[in-house]
Each structure stands twice: as C-alpha cells, then as structure tokens.
Amino acid sequence: MTAVELGTEGLERRLARAERRGKLRAFLLVAPLLAFVLLSFAMPILTLVRQAAYNTLVSANLPETTALIADWKVDAPVPEPLCEALVREMHAAKEVDPAIPSRIATFVNRERAGSLSRVKQVANADIKAPYCAGLAALHDDWAQPDIWRALKIVAPSFSPRFFLQALDFRLQADGSIRSQDSNEALHLMLFRRTLLVAAGVTLACALLGFPVAYLLAHVSLRVSNMLLIIVLLPFWTSLLVRTTAWIALLQQNGVVNDTLVALHIIGEKGRLEMMYNMFATLVVMTHVLLPFMILPLFSVMKGINPNFTRAALSLGATPSTAFWKVYFPQTIPGLGAGCLLVFILAVGYYITPALVGGQSGQLISNIIAFHMQKTLNWPLAAAIGTILLAGVLLLYWLYSRLVGIDKMKLG
C-alpha cells in the first residue's frame, strides 16, 4: 500500500515538474514580446501619465522658494525672505544649467502670459538687498501679486493643474478652481466633437461595410480576392494623395459638382458645399477606415454555416426574419470588432480632418500634437492624452460588458 502511495506521489510530483517546465518554456517564448510591449508601450504611457501630474523643475531647482511660497498667503505682501530666496536660487540654478531659468520662466508664463522675460531677467540681473525692492525696480510686475501667484501655482512637484486645464478649469494660487473663461474654453468642446465624429464614422462604416463584407463572403473566391484588393487599395495610397483626391472630387469646382451641373441637376449658383466642413471630414475618414470594418466582418461571415439560414427558410421563415433572427446575430462578433477598431482609430485621427474639415476639422488630437510640437507643453499634452485614453478604455469596458470581449473576432 505504501509502495503504491509513494509511487503515485512520485508520479504527481514528476508530472507537476514536467508541467512547470512546459509553462516556463512557454513563458520564455512569450518573454521577448512581453518585454517589448512593456518597454515600448506600457512604459511610455506610464511616463506620460506621470509627466502630466508630477514635475520637479521648480521644486528641485528652487527648493527654498518653493517652501516659502507655499506658506505665503496670496493676499499678503510678499515677504523679504521669499524675494531673497528667489533671487539667490535663480542665480544658482543658472550656474548649474543656463537653460533652467528660462524653463522655469516658460512654466510661469503659462499661468500668466507676459511673465517669461520678467522671470528670466531675475537670473541675469544683479540684485542687492533689499531684494523685494530690487525686484520691483527690475520691473513693476514684481511689485504686483499676479506674477507671484503664478509662481505659487507652478512650484509644487505634484499638481493637478494640467488635468484641470485639459478639462477647461484653471487652478488658482489660493488652491481654488475656476472654470476657464468661455472664450478660451476649448478642450471639452473638442472632446465632444471628437467623440461625435468617431461615432459618426463608425456608424457610416458599419452601414457601408456590412453589405460589402456580405458580398465578399458570398461570391466565388476569385471575385472576392479581386474585390478585397479594391477594398484594401486606400491602404496603399499615401495619406496626402488620398486626401487631395477627395478635395479634387468634392470641392465647389470639383468633379462631383461639375457632373451635377452638367446633368442640370443643380444650377451654376447652387453648387453644393461638400468640402471644408463636417461632411468632408466624415466622408474622407469613412473612406480611410472602411477596411478596418470590412475585414473582421468578412472573416466572421466566411465562417457562418449557410445551412443555418437555409434551414430557417425551409422551416417557413421569411427572408428578412431568417436574416435578422439567424444570420445577423452570428455576425455580431465581427461587427463589434470592426466598430471598436474603427472607433478607436477615428478618435486618434487628426491630419485628415485638419486638411478637409475647415473650421470643424479641429479635433482633440490636433491640440495634443500642437502642444507636443509647437508649444512644447508636454505635461498638458500628456494630461489631455491620458483623459482620452481613459475615455477609450471606458468604452472598451462598456463594450466588453455589453457584447463580451471573448466574443470579439478580429480576423
């Protein structure tokens, strides 16, 4: 008995060991990809999110100023030690790296326009005690509280101000939050517009892509291969060529309008405005993103057994009932995958809308690119990007609750 027991125990242990080895081997095979994804995808996103809320530029280079200004009440006069610390530490920072004072100045300038040269000056000017009077002599702005309040806002390492700004709020020096003046409020409107455009494009892609995918799945292989090439054609064309082609088609003196006029459907005066507006954005984006809808739908439809529909018909269902009750539900995984793909890609599109969308062509991604490239305000770009990412993840979660992510088929 004991021998048998020992035997099974040994066998179990050996099995477990073999299994562990198999798991390890599988993990080692996956490891390079995992490392790649972590390094090239997760890490940058995390640093991005961190950058939006955490920055030590001021607190590390002007530590004493940061501590003193935190205690300063925004309505009280600026105390002499604070002036002294600012002057001394700005000069010290300049010795470490001449670019630091101007970087700090850029930070302050974002909270109060017109502060850039004032703050830079401090590092270059020879100021003697009493320092507050010296600063005021440098420029009258230093005798006013506004520039100090701006400095107080940017000093802490942790700050929610970029997230607030991304949602059209501004952090005040006393810690309160006010909403952005209505003529400068911008981001919420753009978030809303971006989501609407993405939803519109997704809907248009679904409506146009479904019949095409159905056709592709139900013709002979030779024809379907030909048609697939046509579907994929936009992928092989340069973005700018594609966009310019649409401009040539849709503009007031473009091909479509000329044809309509020649056919006397519209008069010379009644040329349609189809370019540089929301319509153009939707048409061009739908064209570009359509393959992402067709391909998953096609692959799912290919796998649907035609006997199901035939059976339904032979049991007396009308063609429309057979389609809606039997065929359509089986395409949901493909439709869901297509919608998700198109929507997420559409949310990030910005060059095409900017070129063809006229004044409606500005989407939230344009602002992100603008802050990344032009103003170098990376924390703000990161904050907007984080919010966008959170929004997309939320939609993804909703989708997985409603449709079920395990049911999704990408191809």
Next chain:
Amino acid sequence: MKTIANLLLATAATLAFTAAAARAEQITVVSWGGAYTKAQTEAYQKPWMAKTGNSIVSADYNGGLAEVKSQVQSGNVTWDIIDVEPSEAVSGCNDGLFEKLDLTKLPKGADGSDAKADFVPGALLDCAVGTIAYANIFGYDSTKFPGAKPAKLADFFDLKTFPGKRGMKKESKVNLEMALMADGVAAADVYKVLATKEGVERAFKKLESIKSSVVWWEAGAQPPQLLASGEVTMTTAYNGRLFTPMVTEGKPFVIVWDGQQQVFDMWAILKGSKKKDVAMDFISFSTSTQPLADQAKYIPYGPTRKSSAPLVGKFMDGKTDMAPNMPTNPANMGNSLVQSVSFWSEHYDELNERFVSWIGK
C-alpha cells in the same frame, strides 16, 4: 599576378578613402524639404562641401520641436543643424534644446560692414542665425476681379467690393496682426495693441466680420490650390508658394504686398551635437553674403544680410528678375511688419487657445 596587383590597389584605395573620410567631417542638416531644401543645397551645402571637403547628410522634417526635444532629452543627438522659425528658435533656446551661438564667428559683410550691423533687425538670436525672410502676404486671382483690383490689406476684409471666399491659415499668428493692421493700426503699434485686452477683442471682431466666408487652410501647399480651383477668390499665403505657379505655370495670381508680415527661417545647432564646431563653420559660411544672395536664384525668399540684396540676380528660368519678388525689396516694404518673437513667446498659448475656441464656435 594581375589579380593580386588589383587587389592591392583596391585595398590601398580603400585605405586612402577611409583616411580621407576620417579627416573630413559629416554633419546632418535638417530642413523643410522640397524646393526650399533644393535652394539650400545649391546655394549653401554644395559650395561648403567643395570648400571644406566635409559632407552633409540632408534630412526633412515638418516643423515643430518634438523630435529635437526627444533627441536632446535622451542624449542621442543625431541631427546637428536644424532650420527653424524664430518662435521655435526662441522656445527651443528657452528649453535648452539649442546651443548658444558665438555670433562673433560670423564673417563681415562683403562691403566690410560688421556682421551684427549687416543682418537685418531680429535675424540674430542667442541660439539661431536667420538665413532668409519669407512673407505672409495675400494674393488673388485677377480673373475674378475684372474691375477694381484689391490693393491694400483692408480689401481682404471688404466682402462687398471684392466678393468671394477667403483662404486663411488656421493659426492665431499672422491673422491677428493682419486683422489689426486692416483695422487701421499702424504696423509699429500692432504688438502694443495686441498686448491689451481691448486690442485682442478688436482683432477678433475684425476677423469675425469675414468668418463665415473663410476657408481655413493648414499646409502651405493649399493656398495656390484653393486659388487655382476657384474655391476662394483671395487667400493668405507664403509668398514663395504663389510665386512658383505664377512664374512657372503662368497662373493669373497677383500678390499684394501691403501689410506683409515677414518671418525668418533660421539655423540652430542642437544641444549636445558632437560636431558643434563644424556645424558652426557651416552656419558662418552659409550665412555669408554670397550664398545668401545665391539662394534667391531658386526661391523668392529675401536674404537676411543687407549686403546680399544688391547681389540678387535672376530666377533659375533666366528671365525673371528676383529683386521685385523679394519680401525684403524696399518697394514691397511700404507697410510691413516683422513678426515679433518676444511677443509670441509670451502670448502664444493664451491667444492660440482663444483662437481655436473662436474658430470652433
């Protein structure tokens, strides 16, 4: 035997080549591509390479400093020189992305004048040296206005006398100054006015008056296309972009120089460039009198040195005089503005936010 001799010869040649390559330096110069890079290659790069034996790798970019910032921050600097606009030159300098330049190394003008005096005001910055000035102008299609022709900036905003759509760049810069000048503000006072709340309101009010007729453009290639297709009757543009179809394709476009706004293109050296000295040598060479005058043969952009102006000759077609097409031509400078870098470096964030939000309403 012959094979061995050949082999030896080849080895010797390779060695000699490697030795020469070791002496000669290679730098990477990044610019905007197209006709503009071609002009730079012909006027600056080729003569400099012939003179020094160094070589240049040319790369294109689409503006913005994101790439520069990531190179400098990661310490992996592969670009040496970049062609930037003044606003980027200043914000990059403030952010520590560019080297501070030793401007005393710039050669004297051909007429013997000191470099500092030879460059037009604003063309020399701490971190950048201006090479050319281009202009933001407006142009129209002359066939669309058979009677009176637009001649001044205010005509752009006059929809009654000059009906039709207007093309404008989707950008706060240029448009706000243009609105104020068209509203009667003198060029010298534009930035003083724009720094006040009332001035900003005034500029937006002027823009509002034509907003419903504006087609907003994004890329420099769009304005000539918008004019040619008849989508707009008038549009703002970079002067070089309208010049090319006018001269090479004979398009009936007319440039209005009244109220032109000049912007420089400038060389800057990336912070941490390993070939800083070679790069500076190239900048000194290319911004000397003759090369700056030579580039005007290929593209109608004005040299930033006063001593270059008299040397500007004909366009590469051999018959078009370039001088009258230069933004820096005195006859075109009657009512003109040099875009203020210091103003925009302090007010860009704020005004652009307002502008984008205004455009979307």
